[in-house]
Structure formats: C-alpha cells, structure tokens
Amino acid sequence: MSKDKDKDKAKEQVLVRYGISRREREQFLASMMLPGDKPEVLGDLVVLDASYANFSGIIAASLFAEFGAEVIKIEPPKGDPARKITPYGARVDGVGIPFLMEARNKRYFELDLETAAGRNDFKKLAAKADVIIETYPAGQMDEWGIGYRQLSKENPDLIYIAITPYGQYTDKAKDLRNLPDSDITSQAASGLAANIGDPDLSPEPYNWPFRAGAWIGWYISGLEAALGGAIALTYKADAGQGQMIDVATSDAYASMVGYPVFIGFTWEKARPRLGKHDFTLYPYGFWKSKDGIVAIAAPRDHDFRALLKILKIWKIEDDWRFTFDRITDILEQIERLYDLIEAETVKYTSDELITKALQYSIKAARSKWRGGGVPIVMKVPTPSEAMQNPHWKIRESFQEIDDKKLGKFIIPANFIKMSESPPRVKWISCGIGQDNKYIRKKYMSD
Amino acid sequence: MAGKTEDYFSYTKKLFDPSKINEKPEVFKGIKVLDFSHVIYGPVAARILAQYGAEVFKIEMPFVGDLWRFGVYWGKFWKHSSVCFHFVHFNKYFLSINLKSPKAKELIYKLAEQADVVVENFAAGTAEAWGVGYSQLSKVNPKIIYLSCATYGQYGPLRFFPGWDLLAQAASGAISLSGYPGTDKYYKLPDYLGDYFPGNVGALALVMALYHRKNTGKGQYIDLAQSEALMRTLPNFTYFSVTNQELERVGNTDPTMAPSGIFKSHDGKFVALAVATDEQLTGLFSAMGQKKLAAEYKNTFDRLHPRTARELHRITEEWVSSKDSAEIVDLAKEHRFAVAEVMDDFQIANDEWRRQRGSVISFKDDIYHQFVLPGPSAMLSKTPGRVKWLSRPLGYHNRYILKTFFGLSEEAIKKLEKERVIGYWDDRPGIKPPVYYDIEKDPIFNYKG
Numbered sequence: 047m048s049k050d051k052d053k054d055k056a057k058e059q060v061l062v063r064y065g066i067s068r069r070e071r072e073q074f075l076a077s078m079m080l081p082g083d084k085p086e087v088l089g090d091l092v093v094l095d096a097s098y099a100n101f102s103g104i105i106a107a108s109l110f111a112e113f114g115a116e117v118i119k120i121e122p123p124k125g126d127p128a129r130k131i132t133p134y135g136a137r138v139d140g141v142g143i144p145f146l147m148e149a150r151n152k153r154y155f156e157l158d159l160e161t162a163a164g165r166n167d168f169k170k171l172a173a174k175a176d177v178i179i180e181t182y183p184a185g186q187m188d189e190w191g192i193g194y195r196q197l198s199k200e201n202p203d204l205i206y207i208a209i210t211p212y213g214q215y216t217d218k219a220k221d222l223r224n225l226p227d228s229d230i231t232s233q234a235a236s237g238l239a240a241n242i243g244d245p246d247l248s249p250e251p252y253n254w255p256f257r258a259g260a261w262i263g264w265y266i267s268g269l270e271a272a273l274g275g276a277i278a279l280t281y282k283a284d285a286g287q288g289q290m291i292d293v294a295t296s297d298a299y300a301s302m303v304g305y306p307v308f309i310g311f312t313w314e315k316a317r318p319r320l321g322k323h324d325f326t327l328y329p330y331g332f333w334k335s336k337d338g339i340v341a342i343a344a345p346r347d348h349d350f351r352a353l354l355k356i357l358k359i360w361k362i363e364d365d366w367r368f369t370f371d372r373i374t375d376i377l378e379q380i381e382r383l384y385d386l387i388e389a390e391t392v393k394y395t396s397d398e399l400i401t402k403a404l405q406y407s408i409k410a411a412r413s414k415w416r417g418g419g420v421p422i423v424m425k426v427p428t429p430s431e432a433m434q435n436p437h438w439k440i441r442e443s444f445q446e447i448d449d450k451k452l453g454k455f456i457i458p459a460n461f462i463k464m465s466e467s468p469p470r471v472k473w474i475s476c477g478i479g480q481d482n483k484y485i486r487k488k489y490m491s492d
Numbered sequence: 493m494a495g496k497t498e499d500y501f502s503y504t505k506k507l508f509d510p511s512k513i514n515e516k517p518e519v520f521k522g523i524k525v526l527d528f529s530h531v532i533y534g535p536v537a538a539r540i541l542a543q544y545g546a547e548v549f550k551i552e553m554p555f556v557g558d559l560w561r562f563g564v565y566w567g568k569f570w571k572h573s574s575v576c577f578h579f580v581h582f583n584k585y586f587l588s589i590n591l592k593s594p595k596a597k598e599l600i601y602k603l604a605e606q607a608d609v610v611v612e613n614f615a616a617g618t619a620e621a622w623g624v625g626y627s628q629l630s631k632v633n634p635k636i637i638y639l640s641c642a643t644y645g646q647y648g649p650l651r652f653f654p655g656w657d658l659l660a661q662a663a664s665g666a667i668s669l670s671g672y673p674g675t676d677k678y679y680k681l682p683d684y685l686g687d688y689f690p691g692n693v694g695a696l697a698l699v700m701a702l703y704h705r706k707n708t709g710k711g712q713y714i715d716l717a718q719s720e721a722l723m724r725t726l727p728n729f730t731y732f733s734v735t736n737q738e739l740e741r742v743g744n745t746d747p748t749m750a751p752s753g754i755f756k757s758h759d760g761k762f763v764a765l766a767v768a769t770d771e772q773l774t775g776l777f778s779a780m781g782q783k784k785l786a787a788e789y790k791n792t793f794d795r796l797h798p799r800t801a802r803e804l805h806r807i808t809e810e811w812v813s814s815k816d817s818a819e820i821v822d823l824a825k826e827h828r829f830a831v832a833e834v835m836d837d838f839q840i841a842n843d844e845w846r847r848q849r850g851s852v853i854s855f856k857d858d859i860y861h862q863f864v865l866p867g868p869s870a871m872l873s874k875t876p877g878r879v880k881w882l883s884r885p886l887g888y889h890n891r892y893i894l895k896t897f898f899g900l901s902e903e904a905i906k907k908l909e910k911e912r913v914i915g916y917w918d919d920r921p922g923i924k925p926p927v928y929y930d931i932e933k934d935p936i937f938n939y940k941g
Contacts, residue, residue, distance in 0.1 A: 071647070072647045072648070075646055075647035075715070076647055078713065079646075079647070079713075079715050085704075085708070087700045087701075087703055087704045087707075088700075088703075099768050099769045099772075109696065113700055127768065127769035127770070127771075127792075128768075130769075130792040130793060131748045131749060131768050132727075132748055132793075132796065133727065133731055133739050133747040133748050133796070134747055134796050134797065134798060134801075135792075135793035135794065135795070135796035135797055136731055136734060136735050137793065138734055142748070143727050143730050143731045143734060144727045144748065146730065147727050147730045184500070184501075184504075185500040185501065188500045188503075189500070193500070195500075195503060207870075211830075211832070212845065213849055213871070214501075214504040214508070215501060215504040215505045215507070215508045215849070216505075216845055216848040216849050217845075217848070218844075218845040218848075219501070219845075219849075220501045221825070222821075222825060224825050224826075224828050225824055225825065225828070225829075225830060225831060225832075226768065226769075226772055226828060226829065226830045227830060228746070228749060228752070228764075228766035228768055228830035229746060229748075229766070230745075230746045230749070230752050230753070230754070230764045230765075230766045230830075231764045231765070231766060231830045231831060231832035232832070233764065234754060234762070234763075234764030234832045234833065234834045234835065235764075235832035235833070235834075235835055236835070236840075236869075237835055237836065237837060237840045238682070239754055239762075239764065239834050240762075240834050240835060240836040240837070241682045241683065241837075242670060242679045242681075242682055243679070244677070251744065252672065252677065254744060254754060254756070254762060255754055255762050255834045256670065256679060256744055256754070257670075257744055257745065257746060257753070257754060257764070258669070258670045258679075258681055259669030259670040259671070259741055259742060260666055260669050260670075260681075260725055260726055261725065261727075261748075262681065262685065262725075265689070265725040266689065266692075266869070267869065269689070269692055269693065269696065270692070270868065270869045270870040271870055272696060273540070273692060273695060273696045273699065273870065274868070274870030274871075274872055276696060276699040276700055276703065277519050277544055277699055277872065277875065278519075278872060278874075278875065279703060280519050280520070280699060280702060280703055280706070281517075281519045281874065281875045283703065283706055283707075284519070285517070287874060289872055289873045289874035289875065290504075290507060290508075290872075290873040291870055291871065291872055291873070292504070292508060292870070292871045292873070293869055293870045293871075294849065294851065294869055294871075295869075296832065297846070297849075297851040297866075297868075297869035298869050299685075300840050300846075300851070300852075300866055301851055301866045301867065301868055301869035302685070302688050302689065302692060302869070303683040303684065303685055303688045304576065304579040304580075304865060304866045305565070305576065305682075305683040305837070306835075306836070306837040306840040306841065307837075307840055307841050307852050307864060307865060307866040308575040308576070308578070308579060308841070308863075308864060308865055308866075309565060309575070309837045309841070310836075310837040310838045310839070310840055310841025310842065310864075311575075311841045311863070311864035311865075312568070312570045312575050313565075313568065313837075314838065315837070315838055316836035316837040316838040316839070317565075317836075317837055321679070322677075322678070322679070324680075324682075325565045325566065325682070325683070326563055326564065326565050326566075326576075327563075327656075330656070330658055331658070331680065332678050332680070334676070339676065339678060341658055341659065341661075341662045341667060341680075343656045343658045343659055345656075346559070369562070369567075370567050373566050373567045374566065375566040375567070407654075420654050422653075422654060422655075422656070422659055424659055424662040424663070425662075426662060426667055426668050426678065427662065427663075427665055427667075427668060428665060428668050428728075428738050428740060429664075429665030429666075429668070429669070429726055429728035429729055429732065429738070429739070430665075430728070430729065430732040430738055431665070432662075432663060432664060432665030432723075433665070433729050433732075435650070435663075436649065437644060437648040437649050437650040438648075438720075440647070440648045440649070441645055441647065441648045441717070441720070443717075443720050443723060444729060454733070455730055455733045455734050456729050456730060456732075456733035457729070457730050458720070458723040458724050458726065458729055458730075459724075460720070461693070461717075461720045461721055461723065461724040462693065462696075462697045462714065462716055462720075462721075463645065463646075463714065463715035463716070463717075464697065464700075464701065464712055464713070464714050464715075465712045465713040465714070466701070466704060466708075466710050466711075466712035467700070467701070467704045467712065469700075
C-alpha cells in the first residue's frame with residue numbers, strides 16, 4: 047500500500063517535471079516559441095550599416111535586422127569588399143559565404159561616401175536613422191562631416207556605433223587609426239590566440255599561439271556592438287537621447303571571458319599554453335576512441351568517480367580523488383592521468399562510451415548511493431554532422447533558403463526562441479544597390 | 493564652416509572619459525532581476541544587466557553555493573574567493589535561500605511579483621519542478637520576462653542532456669574547427685567561451701525583451717540554447733550546403749583571407765597579419781617593397797584558392813621573419829594592412845591602452861580591496877557600464893534585502909535562520925569572506941536598518 051503511494055508520488059513528480067506528457071510539452075513549447083507572425087521588437091527602427099570590409103559591423107547589423115529593424119546596407123558602387131571575404135573563395139552568384147549568411151532581412155543601397163554627393167545623401171538618410179554602424183578609421187567620418195559630432199547635432203537621439211581595432215579615443219587609437227580590422231588580429235590582440243596551442247616544449251610550430259577556427263573576434267565584436275546598441279535604444283526610449291558607442295575589436299575576447307585580465311593580475315604571469323587540457327576543470331577535453339575523437343566532460347568529483355567506474359579503472363581513484371588532485375598546473379602529472387584514461391577509451395567505440403555514460407547517469411540520478419555523477423561523452427562531430435541531429439530540425443535551428451537568384455542553401459537561424467517577439471530571418475538577398483529606388487522614395491523624397 | 497573645429501580625438505576623449513563613468517546615468521535603474529542561474533552561462537546574462545544598473549538578486553543554496561565559487565584556475569583561490577566568480581557576479585545581491593522550504597518559496601514569489609526578469613540555467617524542466625518555472629512565476633507576475641538557458645534548449649529530444657561549455661561546443665560542431673589538418677590535434681575554444689558567448693546572447697535577448705515590454709507591456713518566455721547561439725556564428729553549415737564540402741580545421745590561418753596567419757617576427761614575437769581586400773594587399777606588397785607582385789594576385793577569389801593562399805602565406809612568413817614586430821606595425825600604419833602582436837594574459841592585464849580606455853579596470857572593493865577586471869568592449873558614451881562591488885560571500889546580502897525589500901524584523905530573520913530557510917557559508921574557501929576581513933563589523937552584512 048505505502049509502496050504504491052510512493053510510486054504514485056514519484057509518478058506525480060515526473061509529471062510535474064516533464065509536463066502532462068513529454069510529447070504534449072514539446073508540442074506546446076514548439077508552438078509557443080517559433081516566430082510565425084508574432085510582432086517584431088524593432089519593427090519601426092531604421093539602421094544604417096556603413097561598415098566597410100569588416101564583418102563586426104555586418105554582424106551587428108544582422109542582429110538588428112533579425113529583431114525586425116529596417117537595416118540599410120550602404121556600399122560603394124563596387125560593393126563592400128566584405129562580399130569577397132569567404133573561405134577558399136567559395137561563393138554564390140559572386141557573393142562570399144559569410145556575406146550571404148549575414149544578408150538577413152537587409153536593404154542594399156549604393157552610396158559612395160568618398161564623394162561629396164554621396165556624403166550629402168548619407169546625411170539625408172542619417173536624419174531619418176535611429177542607429178548608424180560604421181567601421182572606417184577613427185575620425186574618418188568626422189573628417190567627412192558625417193561623424194557622430196555632426197550628425198548628432200541635427201538628430202540628437204541618434205545612436206552611432208563605431209567599430210575599429212583600437213577604438214575612438216586614447217593615444218593608441220589615434221596612433222593606430224589606419225590599421226584595418228580583421229578577425230585574426232582581433233583574436234591575437236585580445237588574448238585568445240595566446241591561450242590556444244600546444245605546450246611550450248612541443249615541436250614548432252605546434253607550440254605557437256593559434257587562431258581559433260571560427261570568427262570569434264568578429265562575432266564577439268558584432269554581438270557586443272548590437273548589445274550596446276540595444277542598451278542605448280532602451281535609454282533613448284526613456285530619455286530621448288542618443289549616444290555614441292565605441293567598439294574596439296582588440297578587446298573582444300578579453301572583455302568577454304575576462305580570464306586574461308584577472309589571471310594576468312592575480313597570478314602576475316601569462317598562462318602557458320596547455321594543448322588539449324583545460325585550465326580549471328579535469329577531465330574536460332578530447333580523448334581517442336576506437337573510431338575517432340570523443341569529448342569527455344566529468345570534472346566534478348562525483349562525475350569523475352562515475353567516469354572511472356564506467357571505464358573500469360576504479361583502482362586509480364585513490365590518487366586522483368579530488369578536484370585538487372586533478373589540477374593541470376603540473377603538466378607531466380596531468381598527462382599521466384590523460385594517458386590512463388586514454389588507455390581505456392581506445393578500447394571502446396564512441397557509441398559504446400556514450401551509451402555507458404548515459405546509462406550510468408540515468409541510474410545514478412535515481413540512486414542515492416551513487417552520488418549523482420554525470421559523466422558526459424560526446425563524439426566530436428564536424429559541423430555538417432552536428433547539423434544532422436533531428437533535435438535541430440524540431441527546433442528549426444536551420445533554415446533552408448530557396449532564392450530565385452541565389453539558389454538553395456542552409457543558414458543557421460532562430461538562435462533565440464522567444465514567446466512574444468523572437469528574432470527571425472525573413473529573406474536573404476544581397477544585390478548591390480538593389481533597393482536604391484525603394485530607399486530614395488521612402489526616406490529621401492523630401 | 494566653422495573656423496577651427498576641435499581635434500576629433502580630444503572630442504572623443506571627453507565624450508568617453510572613463511573617470512566620469514560614475515556620474516553618468518544607468519539604463520536599467522529600477523529593473524529587478526531574479527537570478528537562479530549558476531556557473532557562467534546564466535549568471536553572465538544577469539550580470540550584464542547589473543553592469544548597466546539593474547538590481548540582480550542572486551539566489552544560492554545555503555551552505556552549498558554556486559559551483560563556480562570553487563571554479564578556480566589551477567586551484568588558486570584569491571583571498572578565499574574565485575577570481576572568475578567575481579567577474580561573472582559583480583554588482584549583484586547575494587541571497588542564500590533554501591528553495592526546498594515552503595517559506596522560502598513565499599519569499600521568492602514575493603520577489604517575483606516585483607521582478608522584471610528571471611534567469612535560470614538548470615537542466616530543462618528543473619525550475620518547473622521546484623516551483624519557480626515560467627508556468628508558475630508568470631502566474632504570479634504576468635509581465636515577467638523569463639530567460640531559460642540550457643545547452644540544448646527547453647524542447648526537442650536532446651533537452652534532458654546535461655551540458656557544459658565543452659558539450660555545447662561539441663553539439664554545435666564548433667569544437668572540431670580549431671587544429672592542424674591531417675593531425676589528431678584538436679583544440680577547444682578556451683576559457684569557457686561556449687558559456688560566455690551564449691550568455692552575452694542571452695543578455696541581448698533580455699534587453700530586446702525589456703524593450704518590447706516597454707512598447708507593448710508584455711512579458712515573455714525566452715528559450716536560449718547554448719549550442720544554437722554558437723551555431724549562429726559558424727559559416728560552415730552554409731558552406732557545406734553550397735559546396736557539399738566540409739569546412740574543417742585549417743591550421744594557423746584564416747581561410748577567408750590570404751595571406752593571413754600568425755607569424756614569428758625577427759625578434760621572436762608572434763604577429764597576426766591578415767589581408768582582406770585588394771587595397772590591403774597592395775599595401776602589404778608596397779610595405780615589402782614588392783609592389784609588382786600585387787598585380788599578380790589581384791583577383792580576390794583566386795587569392796583564396798588553397799594553393800595561392802599557401803604561396804602568399806610563405807611570402808609573408810619569410811618577410812615577417814626578417815623584420816622586428818615594431819617595424820611591421822609601423823609599416824602597417826603607413827601602408828594599411830591588418831596587424832596585431834599576439835598579447836598574452838600578463839600583457840593584457842597591464843596594457844596601458846586598455847587602462848586608458850577602461851577595458852581593463854583597476855577597481856577598489858570594500859572587502860577584497862585592489863582588483864583588476866575587464867570592462868566591456870563596447871563603450872557607451874552616455875550610459876556606460878560600471879563596476880560597483882565584486883562578488884560577496886554566500887548569503888552576504890540576506891539581512892540587507894530581507895529588511896529593506898521585504899521589511900522583515902530582526903526577530904523574523906533570526907527565525908528564518910533558525911529554521912534554515914536562509915543560511916550562510918561554512919568554512920570552505922570560495923564561499924566564506926577573506927581571513928583578514930572582520931565580517932562582524934560589516935555594515936551591510938549586519939544591516940541594522
């Protein structure tokens with residue numbers, strides 16, 4: 047009798063936790079979260095993107111466009127050189143892959159800021175704009191008479207975002223104002239490159255600082271620019287005032303994760319590169335399995351114990367019991383543990399390891415004796431393999447674009463799910479000056 | 493035209509002056525945030541609101557505390573605290589309430605009635621099970637903005653899988669992008685970037701939701717999946733769908749620019765150099781004194797072909813190795829191509845430019861004294877972000893908040909303490925105050941009110 051009651055209670059708890067039924071909860075959330083014809087946050091906002099050969103600006107503009115703003119990409123007649131920044135020169139209809147992927151919900155307007163007529167037109171547009179994004183050398187727009195100083199006189203609630211490697215103020219910014227921006231220099235200057243790569247004594251060039259294989263510098267800068275812009279929009283709605291936002295891409299990584307700064311301060315040294323090891327957590331990285339590399343995360347003590355159990359090497363538990371036994375500061379020591387683990391992981395296929403870890407976790411979650419260890423093993427996928435998971439299909443994380451001119455391709459989209467006003471991709475298009483008429487009529491006819 | 497205009501850089505210096513930050517207004521003043529989140533991913537989103545003026549109430553379990561209070565690099569605690577924890581938790585109020593007790597729930601619901609934002613990053617469904625999910629709190633306060641952060645999101649077959657930054661990197665495919673091709677060398681993105689980046693995306697979502705609420709009066713539920721936020725940054729999926737080829741590890745170069753890479757200069761320093769446009773290529777070749785070569789490589793797309801890119805890489809490598817890094821930077825200033833020296837932790841923490849700019853802040857805290865932490869990379873001229881205090885020991889603001897916000901009496905608080913509804917630290921570093929600090933004399937911890 048009491049056992050039945052316990053069972054009922056357990057069942058009830060499961061129901062509370064998982065909703066009425068799994069499927070119903072899934073369907074409910076899915077219908078609640080996707081864009082459909084929900085309102086857009088920035089529906090009536092105009093953003094001018096005058097960025098030049100700089101994806102930070104383009105990405106920031108994309109984020110505004112996904113949240114519903116009317117984004118006008120301003121380009122010289124030859125087009126923004128960013129159109130040609132693409133892996134191995136891969137392109138669709140003459141447009142590079144990253145530019146294509148970021149061509150979300152945007153309008154394209156031809157305008158040559160190098161000419162007086164172009165600058166005049168820009169001024170006219172700027173009077174109607176809420177946000178301006180530019181990436182010219184610091185002071186260049188000001189010299190042209192279309193910088194924040196001049197534009198804000200006529201349009202005091204203008205939000206003006208300038209993105210450069212070293213910002214708009216300080217002596218260094220002035221000294222290095224002519225340096226163009228790139229992702230790899232942003233990674234190098236902001237402390238990312240210095241912390242990737244093999245340890246000191248490894249053969250060259252593997253022990254060199256290393257570039258992360260994605261546009262980390264540019265995406266961080268773009269995101270921070272949009273975030274700053276959104277905060278400024280809030281202030282504009284409250285106080286009716288615009289402001290200038292200065293993004294330095296050489297700050298990107300250090301400002302986001304903070305580690306380089308506070309380790310440089312508290313430890314008074316730079317970290318050496320650790321290769322495949324992590325600075326704080328262990329085991330937390332890559333190991334070999336029978337059929338390829340797996341990622342293993344089991345850093346907390348109970349996770350680690352669980353990992354030892356499923357790999358059947360409990361006998362070494364005594365030496366490595368606590369987090370503080372597994373600190374990665376003595377490289378030889380941690381390599382020993384690495385090898386001990388790898389000697390076992392290579393005996394199994396990745397699927398076997400994943401199953402073992404999952405089964406253990408499920409059992410551990412229900413047992414009060416196992417201490418709740420959750421070791422996690424995942425196969426290291428290539429992006430296209432990662433994309434295949436049906437999970438993303440249900441969440442519509444990827445969107446297939448079928449454009450008459452550009453053909454069929456896939457972009458990552460719907461990256462924030464919101465119940466009232468989610469961001470979305472409505473169209474992709476990127477012809478140079480394709481919306482000239484529309485923009486002249488809508489914003490410049492008076 | 494005015495006769496004499498002020499120099500641009502002296503104008504911007506006044507506009508952004510870091511010494512005036514504390515005199516400027518805060519955007520989110522009066523916004524209340526209930527922060528159930530832990531480790532990095534959720535807390536960062538809440539902290540960004542705190543940086544711009546929101547009151548963030550960080551809820552932790554008494555005597556347990558946030559896991560990241562113990563997340564120290566190489567076991568090094570700093571004044572009995574974790575430096576990383578300071579960075580993800582500054583400007584917050586630290587409440588230690590045991591959510592398992594019904595009395596605590598009363599307090600939380602009272603807080604939720606007046607809160608504007610809730611942030612959590614438990615496994616999907618856990619917050620609901622504890623009675624603080626969106627379905628429950630939106631009943632208490634229909635205008636609430638609720639951000640759920642999870643590695644895989646709140647729905648879909650993978651949602652119950654636990655996650656770390658590493659696994660978000662794996663699930664998004666970002667994990668397999670860094671390394672040398674043809675070897676088994678893979679590097680993950682270091683320093684939990686897989687937590688920080690999505691955390692910042694979460695902050696963007698919150699700011700947008702707050703903006704939407706300002707216009708329409710409606711709150712909402714936000715489901716943020718760490719992996720999706722990382723996927724948004726990768727061109728690899730589009731590349732694959734267009735070319736049917738995998739864009740994989742490329743070694744120490746950027747395949748979107750040629751030449752590009754991290755090179756070693758004559759004086760043994762590492763220099764990143766990249767050429768994105770034709771103008772920059774001309775600049776680089778004229779700096780090399782080989783202007784004629786520019787014509788040979790004038791087609792941008794052809795330049796990116798692996799064979800040509802390797803050739804350009806070799807030419808650049810040779811040139812960089814013959815010059816000192818300072819020389820290269822000087823030439824870059826003149827000829828306009830992208831160059832940056834590789835900066836390590838120590839250089840960044842002590843960088844004069846960053847100190848002047850305010851992207852590295854020297855901050856004096858009441859409890860922890862001198863600390864150095866990063867400022868934002870986006871500086872706002874009128875409403876800048878700022879640091880007001882660092883993180884605090886577990887339950888530090890209990891008394892202060894219970895008295896000022898809930899209006900509880902000293903007796904009532906003592907009763908809650910006795911019933912273990914609220915609690916404090918035990919003797920572990922990470923959750924207790926530093927040894928030199930006399931907590932008994934602290935005016936906020938012992939708030940009399």
